[in-house]
Structures are given as C-alpha cells and as structure tokens.
Amino acid sequence: MPAGQARGVSLILLFGTYTAQVAEISVDARGEVRLDRVVCAVDCGRVVNPDGAKAQIEGGIIFGASAALYNAVDIEQGQIVQTNFDTYRVMRIDEAPTIEVYFVDSDQPPTGTGEPGTAAIAGAIANAVSAATGKRLRKLPVDRRAIDG
Numbered sequence: 001m002p003a004g005q006a007r008g009v010s011l012i013l014l015f016g017t018y019t020a021q022v023a024e025i026s027v028d029a030r031g032e033v034r035l036d037r038v039v040c041a042v043d044c045g046r047v048v049n050p051d052g053a054k055a056q057i058e059g060g061i062i063f064g065a066s067a068a069l070y071n072a073v074d075i076e077q078g079q080i081v082q083t084n085f086d087t088y089r090v091m092r093i094d095e096a097p098t099i100e101v102y103f104v105d106s107d108q109p110p111t112g113t114g115e116p117g118t119a120a121i122a123g124a125i126a127n128a129v130s131a132a133t134g135k136r137l138r139k140l141p142v143d144r145r146a147i148d149g
Helices: 050-069 116-133 144-148
Strands: 005-014 017-027 033-043 098-103
Parallel strands (some): 033 098
16 A cells, blocks of 8 residues: 555454454544545344444444544543533544445344444554554554654
8 A cells, every 4th residue: 555554454253243344544744544444344144134234334433433533531620621522523424434344144143233343443443553654552542642653
C-alpha cells in the first residue's frame, strides 16, 4: 500500500460467532487516523434475516470504530468534561468507512451478530496503525501523540 496507508486484521469468537475484520486506514501528515474501509467475514451459523444481520454488523463496526478512534471521557476537577455530542466525538457520516460484510454459508444453529462487529474493529484499527507507522498503540482512543512518539 502507499506510504501512510495500511491494513490490520482482527479475529474474535464472541457468543458463538466467529468474526474476522480487515481495517484499511490512512494516516495524514498530522498523524490523524482515518478508517477508510472495513471488510468483515462472519460465521454466525444460519443467517435468518440477512439484511438485519448485515445492519447489525455494520452498525457495530461504526460504534466500535467511534470508540477506538474518538471516544474519551476526561475528568477535570471531579467533573466529566464531555457532556453532550458537541464535546463527545462520535464518527460522523462523512467519516464512515466503506464496509463489506460477508457471511459464511452454514447449516449450524444461529448465534448472534449484535456485539461481534463492535468488539473486533478496535484490534484491526490498532494493527493497521502499527503497520502504517511502525508504532504499537497501548491505549485507545487513538491519540496522534502516541503515533508521533
């Protein structure tokens, strides 16, 4: 991939559902990380409602990516600084990555798709940041100061 871009992989088994995600990120000159694309493979047994299952995974990826990239709760003088969405950043629609979701064809009993998409994305993002910058993240949300050194 070009300089400043990378992919990271994450695998998880959660509530009987196997999930693999590949996060494709880019890091700009200021050290800001952007999640560009996510490819997700899911083995959740028989998929009863394909559109609903896909929406659950996609929503989980956005929720988990927001937590990994932006969500922080800071406390100053015993008070929480972030009091609403003007001070607590979540992923905006123009920041949302392209998401591809693939389900394993299975005749096994259904498991679930609610949490697995959320839980797997942070590891994939962290691994991609490491591949792009050569530095391992030791805490989330992603902080460009950690990337800069």
